[in-house]
Amino acid sequence: MHPILEGIELVAFDLDGTLIDSVPDMAIAVDAALTELGLPAVGRARVRDWVGNGSLVLMERALRFTAQVNEGDPGAPPAGPLPDGLLERAHAAFLAHYARAPGAHTRLYPGVRECLDGLRDRDLPLALVTNKPEAFISPLLDDLGLADYFSLCLGGDSLAEKKPHPAPLLHVAAHFAVSPSACLMVGDSRHDIAAGKAAGFRTLAVPYGYNHGEPVRDSDPDSVVESLAELV
Numbered sequence: 001m002h003p004i005l006e007g008i009e010l011v012a013f014d015l016d017g018t019l020i021d022s023v024p025d026m027a028i029a030v031d032a033a034l035t036e037l038g039l040p041a042v043g044r045a046r047v048r049d050w051v052g053n054g055s056l057v058l059m060e061r062a063l064r065f066t067a068q069v070n071e072g073d074p075g076a077p078p079a080g081p082l083p084d085g086l087l088e089r090a091h092a093a094f095l096a097h098y099a100r101a102p103g104a105h106t107r108l109y110p111g112v113r114e115c116l117d118g119l120r121d122r123d124l125p126l127a128l129v130t131n132k133p134e135a136f137i138s139p140l141l142d143d144l145g146l147a148d149y150f151s152l153c154l155g156g157d158s159l160a161e162k163k164p165h166p167a168p169l170l171h172v173a174a175h176f177a178v179s180p181s182a183c184l185m186v187g188d189s190r191h192d193i194a195a196g197k198a199a200g201f202r203t204l205a206v207p208y209g210y211n212h213g214e215p216v217r218d219s220d221p222d223s224v225v226e227s228l229a230e231l232v
């Protein structure tokens with residue numbers, strides 16, 4: 001057992017970039033939404049750096065990027081409001097495209113199932129706290145065979161606040177009546193580590209996911225593992 005689990009009574013996992021490599025399907029949906037609006041596609045590598053604050057912010061980043069491309073000045077700061085209604089239309093288009101097949105090209109990272117099995121064998125309650133819209137959680141967990149592991153799942157729109165706000169993590173701790181100091185947050189991005197610290201959780205990072213192109217170690221998690229299998 002990894003030393004970070006000492007005294008831990010509840011583990012909360014991030015989803016995108018931690019348990020599942022979901023950017024291939026998100027990028028397909030982003031590009032389909034942009035194309036529908038007559039805008040240029042952006043591709044998987046860029047989408048990878050924009051994931052982390054939920055689908056609305058993802059589409060806002062994509063729109064601001066394409067606006068810069070259209071103006072022919074990729075170095076220009078993303079200034080000013082977007083045209084009226086554009087973000088709402090782009091977001092609705094993204095949700096519709098993503099809903100068609102959110103798990104088609106999405107895969108579990110190595111070590112995830114061993115980790116979840118090992119924690120379940122120890123009778124640790126497991127929760128999922130993602131910034132992804134809640135509607136996509138069940139279809140993805142079903143597709144990937146993860147549906148039975150989590151006693152509570154929260155999406156980015158489940159509560160009034162999302163990560164890096166501590167509210168979703170505090171909600172999970174309260175739901176299971178576990179003190180935050182006996183909870184562990186596992187994630188791939190600075191938003192997970194910031195939320196975990198603000199909630200008083202212990203924090204564990206994985207370095208292989210999405211963190212806006214920055215090393216997640218910069219957020220000073222309590223520990224880092226290359227594979228979640230190391231936890232158990």
Ligand SMILES: O=C(O)COP(=O)(O)O
Pocket residue numbers: 014015016017051052053054055058129130131132133189
């Ligand atoms: O969808 C996102 O923006 C991020 O999702 P995550 O919180 O599961 O990493």
Ligand SMILES: [Mg+2]
Pocket residue numbers: 014015016017018052187188189209210
């Ligand atoms: Mg993540």
